[in-house]
Amino acid sequence: MDQEKLIYFKGLLDEKLHGLLEEAGKVCSDMRHDVNGDFPDPTDRASHESDRNFLLRIKDRERKLIQKVTEALGRIEDGTFGICDSCGRSISEKRLMARPMTTLCIECKTEDENQERMERQRGARSRGTFPS
Numbered sequence: 001m002d003q004e005k006l007i008y009f010k011g012l013l014d015e016k017l018h019g020l021l022e023e024a025g026k027v028c029s030d031m032r033h034d035v036n037g038d039f040p041d042p043t044d045r046a047s048h049e050s051d052r053n054f055l056l057r058i059k060d061r062e063r064k065l066i067q068k069v070t071e072a073l074g075r076i077e078d079g080t081f082g083i084c085d086s087c088g089r090s091i092s093e094k095r096l097m098a099r100p101m102t103t104l105c106i107e108c109k110t111e112d113e114n115q116e117r118m119e120r121q122r123g124a125r126s127r128g129t130f131p132s
């Protein structure tokens with residue numbers, strides 16, 4: 001991939017990373033605010049707990065995304081950006097535009113998803129055979 005395109009994708013990823021970090025910061029400060037809140041009613045406290053779990057899940061999801069973006073930026077640095085992790089061929093630019101953090105070309109990704117779907121179907125069938 002030529003330098004100009006790498007710079008373009010780097011910009012794209014940088015922007016994404018900043019957005020995510022900002023969002024994560026917001027969630028963190030919201031949580032601090034909630035923790036200090038006073039909830040005398042147990043019902044309130046229960047819903048407050050699930051709110052906090054929700055926020056923690058978001059944070060977990062964001063943390064993973066932040067990691068993915070950081071890894072993609074690392075791949076730009078070491079020159080492996082845009083190369084499929086699985087087959088070693090280049091990932092199409094169209095795909096990278098839509099998902100700059102991707103590590104798989106569309107063929108490998110499709111294969112991956114088909115396999116996942118098959119495993120899920122197998123799981124569903126075996127659960128059906130042994131009702132709880």
Ligand SMILES: [Zn+2]
Nearest residue numbers: 084087105108
């Ligand atoms: Zn591939």
